[in-house]
Amino acid sequence: MQYDVVIRHARLHRSPELVDIAIQNGAFARINKDLSSAAAAREIDADGRLLSPPFIDAHVHLDAVLTVGQPRYNTSGTLLEGIQIWSERKPSLTHEDVKKRALEEIRWEVAQGTLHIRSHVDICDPALTALRALLEVREEVRDICDLQLVAFPQDGILSFPHGRELMRKAMEMGCDVVGGIPHYEWTRDMGVEDVHYAFALAKEFNRDVDCHCDETDDPLSRFTEVMAADTIEQGWHGRVTASHCTAMHSYDNAYAFKLIGLLARAQMNVVANPFDNVVLQGRFDTYPKRRGITRVKELLAGNVNVALGHDSIMDPWFPLGRGDMLAAAQLALYLCHMSGFDEIDTVFDLITANAARVLRIQDRYGIEEGKPANFLLLDAPNAFEALRLLPARLHVFKNGREVATTTPAHSVVRRAEQGEGEQMVTYRPQ
Template sequence: KRVLEEIRWEVAQGTLHIRSHVDVCDPNLTALKALLEVREEVRDICNLQLVAFPQDGIMSFPNGRELLRKAMELGCDLVGGIPHFEWTRDMGVEDVHYAFELAKEFNRDIDCHCDETDDPLSRFTEVMAADTIQQGWQGRVTASHCTAMHSYDNAYAFKLIHLLALAQVNVIANPFDNVVLQGRFDTYPKRRGITRVKELLAGGVNVALGHDSIMDPWFPLGKGDMLAAAQLALYLCHMSGYDEMNDVLDLITTNAAKTLRIQDSYGIDEEKSADFLVLDAPSAFEALRLAPARLHVFKNGREVAYTTPGRSVLRRQTDEEGAEVTFRL
């Protein structure tokens, strides 16, 4: 019930393609079985990809390997992992290797929570990139979070960025959770907590944004608004230049489509799915500034959601009827 309601929120705000990481460390796989049903139920309004996510580790959790394999057998779309959460460095490396083993066996893509920590010695993203090249999985692997990159020295960070570009590994930053969860052990100055988005883009890495948590223990707020996530990324990543703002919009549109591997059917063009939304804004700049109403949302040429914009009126003492406030110059 909660998942269906949250999907309704996202679709109403123009999100038609969702990738969700479902915890598969429950021996009964209760959440996964429920989400597999949801995936079928919502096909008319959105495409839902499910990642088998070993929240408590693959190697460090009892029967972790078997549960991850069972999740793939039940029908998960992608293999997940969490190498930095394993007990030792060696177990973390084994976590990555096993994710690739399953991905090749089931012919699935990979999306791992990777280096989601402030620890500058957490360096599993390089292992993912190396495995991607060695296993021939270029373009099919995503490293999510990668927040340790904000703690790496520049020499290592730029070596890693080159390796990620070479391996065609996608990176997903999650600004809401990243800024809330990271830097909590810092006094001052406090780290911003988000990976090096600008530098990754400049280095030729495909970067996208996620919303991540919504009203849960990691992030108690949120409503699934990707424009709000883009706004926050703009602030955190110092991407406030006019051209950079267009790049920020790419992070939740074309770059995200490439990450989801739907780029061939994505966009407004002949022979492509008529999936699009109409914003109450005259430009990309205004869309980011206002995060306005999604007036119309279409999937496969059918309107699946619409929003009637609110109206603000300012009433002065000398003006009984008042004047409309549009928040636009």
């Protein structure tokens, strides 16, 4: 049989053996140790490199990307100043401005192997400028990236004028997921109502829920438990995500143990955002300073699904970043003390298989016969080396079509001794 593409001598995650992979009509047609008899219009020799399902960015804000310094920089580095700066930037948003920045950042992510993105969109704007732009972007990028949009009330559902109405309008316009921000509401009671309203909308529109929740160092911020209770009461198991949950870093261990058990019972997801979490949290500490990121390792041990997001990319909350989910995973490895050999494989799952569960795309995600041929080939032999090196994403394919390529950089060392020529530098084990 003549296939469209055959990838030879590829290594899959957690698999010691090399395989050949045949692609036909945009799907994985055959995966076998030896397809030497198979012919293809194009062949790629992976030469033992890691072939992975595409990376997933489970939490980002495409409406705010690439606005760092506009109108000013965040000098305190706090979440609250970031929100204030964004409120100053929002009035100057235009349809074209949002689209241009979002499309540029999506290209950055695709080039680095991310083909699925969940973006929160600020709907605290009576004109819903950013949402209208990103609804167009969602359609325009379908050939290179699948985009989910979350109706996100940055300034609160109850604390912002007509917040409830704007949330409903956002869902009517086509948002994929209902958001919330209970810890930012003015009072505890308003925060609880924020969660209840988000779940009511989700039930009405048959949508998943993904709330920014307990994104603070305050150990008394405990809205994640409210989300878990609503999940169980409404039967929304597996359809709810609590994003950030950084207060969990500050909870006493007895309460954290109880909460983790409740999250597991509700089959909730938690999304951590290493870049923003470590930069924004702990700003009011002297020493020791808290890392801020949620209890990723303990959540996983408690059978709670955890994934990662990039969150901010050059915006009022995080001035750096280039949309690399592998870099986000590497930072999580450091912050969460997940440097054990087996743990490193698990960290790789946080931006692949675990994130697919958050977006609920497992039925069409993964390197399996019959599934869409979405994958990337890394210039590394396994997840351990990928997380160590952050190597080039050599080839990125969506539905069997190559959508991005990268040529690895190389370095040359020139020796001074007589007779010594140029020597290539390689960081991969030989």
